[in-house]
Every structure is written in C-alpha cells, then in structure tokens.
Amino acid sequence: MKKIIQNTLLGSEIVDILIEGRTITKVSPALAAEHPDARIINGENTAAFPSLINGHTHSPMTLLRGAGDDMALKEWLENCMWPLESRFTDEDFYWGGRMALMEMVRTGTGFFNEMYFNPHLMLKALEKTNLKARINFPVMDLNDLETGKKMWKDCERFFTETEAPEGVQLGTVLHSVYTNTRESLEWIRDFAAERELPIHIHVSETAREVEECRSANGGMSPVEYLKSLNLLSNRVIAAHTVHLSENDLAILAETGTAVVHNPASNMKLASGVFPYKALRDRNVPILLGTDGASSNNNLDMLEEMKLAALLQKVSFEDPTRLSAQEIFDIATIGGAEIFGTGGGAVEPGKEADIILMDLKSPAMFPAWNLISNMVYSASGMDVKTHISGGAVLMENFEIPGYDKVFEEAGRCARRLMS
C-alpha cells in the first residue's frame, strides 16, 4: 500500500514523501493530490530525518535498568548483573527484548546491532515489529573448552534452523578475548568466514582488559591478539575500543574492522575516552551505540549523539571536535552503509526508515540548524512518528500494542526484583 507523509520539513523545504512498499519513491511538494489512494501520514509541524542506527546494544537488559549504578565495573558485573542475568527465563529474554524494541521505536532507533544470550527469542520479539536489526549468536565459553564445544553446536544449529525475516540480518558474537578460549575464537573465525557472517566482539573496553590480555598473550593487546589469530576483517565490528595503541589503530585500519563508540557506558563505568579523531584520521569505520540499558541507562540515540560530541570536546580541550553534522552522519547514513540497511537518508531509492521530529517541542525550537537541535537539544522523546521499512511503528506518539508489552515486561521485572 502507498503511503504519503504530508507536509513535513525536509532540509529547508516542506515536502510530501511517497512510500511504496518498503521504499521511498518520491520526495516533492504536494504529492498527495496525485495519489488519492495513498494512506496519509500527517507531517505538519514535523521535520523528517532518517531513523538512527544503534551499533551496539544488549536489548533484554532493559529489565535491569537501574538495578545497579555507581559501582566499580567488577563489583557491578559480579555482584549485580551476572546474578540477575542468571535468573533470566525465556520470558525475560522475550519481554525484555520487546520492551527494548518499544523504547527504540519511541526514541527513533530504526536498526540495532544486538549482543545477548538466546538470540532466537530476540528474533521472536522482532516478529512483532518491523524494526531492523542484526541479531548475533553469542559464543562466550568462560574459558572452558567443553562449554565452548557445546556452544559451537548450538551456533551451528541456530544458523541451520533460523531464517531471518526481511530487514533482519544474522551474525555471530564473540563476547571478548577474555571470556573465550582460543579454540572458540578460532572456531567462530572459521565458521563466520565460511558463511561470510559478521562477528561482533567487545574489544579493549577497559585498561584492565588490555593489561590482562598483554599478560596472558605474550605482550599482545586485544587488537594484536585478534590480529594474530587472523580474526579481524571488514566483517568484524568491535565495540568500545577505548584503549588503543598506535599499533592497534594501524591494525584496525588495515583490516577494515569497524568500531562502535559507546560514550554513555564508557563514562558511567569510567572506562575511558574513545580515541575518535585517531580512528577517524585512519579511516576506521565508526559506529555509535548505546550499550545496554544497565550501563547507560537508556537506548536513546539522540542523547548518545550529544554525549559523543561533548565528550570529545571536553576531553581534547577543543570545542570544534566531532561536530553535530559529523556525529549525526555516523548515527544515520554512516551506520546504514556499514550495516547495509538500505536506509540512512530520506531520499528516493532509500528504504523508508524515517522519523518525524516534533517541531513544536521546545528542544526543536527555533530552526537555526535542525541538525544541531537533533544532536545537542532534542531527546528521543521528541520523535513523533516512526516509520521502518515502510511500516508505521509509531504515529503521533502512539505505538500500537505498547500497553500489553509494558504490562508483560513489568511482570518479568517484578519477578526479578523479588
């Protein structure tokens, strides 16, 4: 069915946007009269932007939002997150995932790169929406080879049994070098190479991780160790990458590995400052991500853009670093190109992955520079309408089915709290 977004601001012009199937087919003023059969989506007092691309998150952890804060990383993981996660049932993965999807729809994320246990339940959660994602099967053997071997089998079965719906990609996860045997790292390397699958992995998030890797692996940093295993390539997306040596930077560049900046998490856990300019100067592909709701504590990519820009400016004592346009491009067209979503820009030929921002919100007023308002002023709550792959997921702040998901996820959260 045809849809038309009527009278929305795109750049500096009020236009109509024609959507046929999953695709934007025409952008021009006054299209509605030519297409009387189209469903009209009201765009008055809105500005159209591509929806945002979240490069790294752990969706079901929405159930753990606020369960532990202001703690040292080790204490937080060992005494708070892991014990709670160990109590997750299938219902928690599913409804936690669906609640995260609701938050993404609400706050304008159109695609996300997922890293969590039980990806088949996240895939099931995704059936209920048209949101796009890369869902990755995780291997994390905690340095036990028997566990690893079992996970390899589960991984093979997952890829044999799973067919991804349109707009959803499948990939693999290696949680990190420190939570996997060398055998599991190599097994995933070969498995992913054979099937041309992406690999998502945490790399050099903390100074301690780097130190321990150097101790355990003959002085090699995590990046060097992964390179020595022939595990880096343009199919690999490395999350965090806070602590990088000159040699690490060169390796990431030469292998075509992409990296994900997670400013809120890096700040909240005091992990450190992402070396944005050093990576950009070497043309390393850069993504932006929220990490999970337990270390952020939200999935709001608009806030994440602001944090990224502000953290670079203050850390390197230079207010011109990482401009609004630059971080906006990373979170939209840049991410779309890295993941091959087909979206990332509001123009004919692109997938209709579109958010309409409420121009009557104080944060979007006035219109000196709407990209600046998006990055520095607006929150995800200023997203008024959300379209993904041509499907209307939220219109005029209303998300069909929200109450049911809120209730079921609430039931799961209360059980975890008890």
Next chain:
Amino acid sequence: MKKIIQNTLLGSEIVDILIEGRTITKVSPALAAEHPDARIINGENTAAFPSLINGHTHSPMTLLRGAGDDMALKEWLENCMWPLESRFTDEDFYWGGRMALMEMVRTGTGFFNEMYFNPHLMLKALEKTNLKARINFPVMDLNDLETGKKMWKDCERFFTETEAPEGVQLGTVLHSVYTNTRESLEWIRDFAAERELPIHIHVSETAREVEECRSANGGMSPVEYLKSLNLLSNRVIAAHTVHLSENDLAILAETGTAVVHNPASNMKLASGVFPYKALRDRNVPILLGTDGASSNNNLDMLEEMKLAALLQKVSFEDPTRLSAQEIFDIATIGGAEIFGTGGGAVEPGKEADIILMDLKSPAMFPAWNLISNMVYSASGMDVKTHISGGAVLMENFEIPGYDKVFEEAGRCARRLMS
C-alpha cells in the same frame, strides 16, 4: 482552593498529596474521600518528585538555540552570539523568556537563577506563570566607567521600581571580573551589602580567563581578586568555577560562596571539568545549572544531572563518583535550601513544587531505583504534570497557552534569522 494529587508513587508507596494554597499539607493514601471539595489531579502511573532547581541560566537565549555550535569560545561569542544579541528587541527578551519558561515547565524545572539583560522583561514574562525564580539585575560595563555609572543608576532604579511577585526573588549580577571595571565590582558589592542582595557572577570558567586575570591583577586568580575586593560571601553564587587552585578552593569554602556546575556548557565549549569532589570535600555549597540554550543546547535539568554524574566518573576514572542520589539532591533539596524556595522535597510543610514523572515511559521502566531512572535514563520530556507553588502549570503533558508563546517566539526567532 484545595488540590489532591491522587494515586501517585512517592518513594515506594502509592499516596494522595493534599495541597492547600501554595503548600503541601498532607501526604497519605486515600485522602480524596476526606476532601470532596478538592480538585483532583490524576497521579495514576506517575511518580512524584520535587521539581528541579536550575542554578544558572540565560533564559531569552532560547531564541539563539543552534545559532552557532562547534566553534571556539572567542569566535562563537564575537562572531555569533554578541552580534545576534545586539539585535534583540524588547519583544525578543520577553518572548524568548516566555519560551524558556515553557521549556522549563515542560521539562520539570521549578526554580531558576537568571542572568541576562533587561530583567524587567523577564519579570514581566514570569507574570504569566507561577514558576519560581531569582531574577538578577546585570552590571557589565565592558571596562568603561561611564557605561558602568549609567548601569549603577539603572540598577538603583530597578530596585526602587520593582516589586517581585510571590515566589520570585531579586538579586544582582556582575557578569564577570573581566567584563567590569573595578569600580563597578565595588559598587555592586556595596549596593548588594546594603540591601542584603545576592550577587551572581561567572567565575573561572576557562583557563584563559584565569590567566588573563592573573596578568591584569598582580598574579591573582579571579577568586583571589574577588576576595581581595571583599566580594565573596554567602550571598554570592559563582557560575562555572572550572579552574580553581587550592587557594581558590579554600577561599570559596571560608567565604561561604556557592558555586554552580554547568556540565553541558563546560563540555560543549571545552571549558574543562568542574572539580566536584574538591569542592564537596570542603563543604562549598554546590548547585547544578544548564547555562543558556545557546551553549547547552537545552534547559533540561534531567539531562544535566546525567551529564554531571557521567563527566565526574570518566574524568576521574572512578565509577563511584557523584552518585545518582547525590546529584539528584543537589538539583532538588540542595538547591531549594540555598535559594530558600521553600520546596525541594515532597512532604508536608514544603511548598508544592512537584513534578509527576510518567512511569509508563520506557525510560522510567522498571522501578528498581526511581532516582537512578530520573538521573541516568529519563529526559525532561518524561515529566507529565508540573505543579509550582501549588499552581498546576502542566497537566498530562498539556501546558495552557503554549501555542501562543510558541508562535510569538517563532516570529521573534525568524526576524533574528533574517
């Protein structure tokens, strides 16, 4: 008229909150039946918190939101802000101010400490709402004594002619040591001492300001220079205070001067990192502020709390620094005590300065720790109802009169853009 907020979550209990006049008089479950004459404010699916206290802002600069970003401070001020501000008419001060008030109502700020030109127009803007504020008359003679003398007269006239409405306080502003003659600094000191007025001033925002002050004043830092003029006391609120020596810290502590942290502005302009712990350890009274919308770029105190906590953690490599509860207290009860607003907590005897947060928003879900959700997850757009001094300024996301202000402020902004 009596009002009752019915069935809101306060701490861990669902209660009704009785408001008589400006004051909270009772908090208890099921009060509505006892007071059939009270106006009912629906509190279902909300949590009640005190509204937030913004320690430093420049309200009418909402009209300049996004007019210049990602620029070095000097270029930004001289080529962007000052030329635009020089074109402000009375209408711009008034409608820019009213639009800022709308943003504060929308995002949960109940009191703000204002620093801008033409405070009589901000007072006029305030007549249309019940928001609380301290409105300060500014002296900034740009080191010209004749200008200064004219400003002293204007200042005297302002205090002779102006009667502040209930909930509004009056004070003075010295923009900074570098934008005023010594004579103006001393004149305000004496004028404020005589009338027991507060003084609001920018202090040691940038390293350059400190260097230039040391050069011009025999090696003294701005804090030392102000102390030498006998200009620091518990009536003084110093904004920014990023670059402080050990001696500066001691002086602030011994004089009882309060300071305002403005993390978004300090980060965006790359001014530096506020020495929170050093100030707290010396019991210097600390406030939180947004600065103006041109350097933030919003007036959202919920976002500001998150930025404050995250900036301390990452800058001092310690995730336990500046906890959610600590920054929440600064932005509520701490600020309320410093300004003497009478509010700052939802309990009997306090002024009814209350916000109801939407518990159905993804950011407030689930309820492991609502203070954590307020600080790390929610945005000001999750405020559902806002009560100030007993008056309902926003109910169920609706602000009476919003459209008119949006339209008039839009007209002003478009003229400035042309």
